[in-house]
């Protein structure tokens with residue numbers, strides 16, 4: 001099995017990255033081949049709504065997004081990790097997500113999918129937020145992720161949320177780290193239809 005683990009935080013070795021690494025540990029201990037991608041290192045341009053993908057099913061832009069399109073297709077498991085920024089995912093995450101419009105166009109405009117729709121893929125969203133959990137602080141981000149996972153034909157199976165990170169760092173929360181590891185292990189089980 002192959003997993004794609006994407007970090008949408010600009011900070012490495014901090015809250016979101018630490019949780020992602022724990023999930024990766026869990027996956028690797030179940031013999032999953034994991035490829036970790038740090039969006040901060042990639043050069044991905046924002047979607048300009050040119051409509052080219054509605055004609056070809058592909059994005060005309062030549063940048064690092066081209067590295068990712070096939071990886072989504074090939075992955076059995078997709079883990080996406082972002083901190084909460086203004087109740088949503090980070091801008092670098094959203095830029096990448098918007099560029100998945102070509103999958104949507106290929107399916108719903110052209111009826112000729114650029115991603116294998118028959119393949120089963122399991123998805124996990126990791127999100128960390130600084131504030132003390134008021135109601136629904138992760139709601140905005142989950143709505144974004146819902147459409148992202150649909151675009152890449154991946155079952156949005158689990159969320160892993162960590163609030164209060166501005167008060168208590170993730171690295172000090174052993175239970176949460178254990179939960180992240182277990183979630184990595186659980187992702188391998190495709191117990192859905």
Ligand SMILES: Cc1cc2nc3c(=O)[nH]c(=O)nc-3n(C[C@H](O)[C@H](O)[C@H](O)COP(=O)(O)O)c2cc1C
Pocket residue numbers: 009010011014015016017083084085086087088128129130131132137165166
């Ligand atoms: C630009 C910006 C916007 C943020 N917006 C929110 C927010 O809306 N809600 C929240 O709970 N935390 C917010 N935070 C705090 C981060 O989500 C939190 O510190 C997170 O754990 C950072 O992840 P990292 O340690 O992996 O970088 C924001 C932080 C920044 C820098």
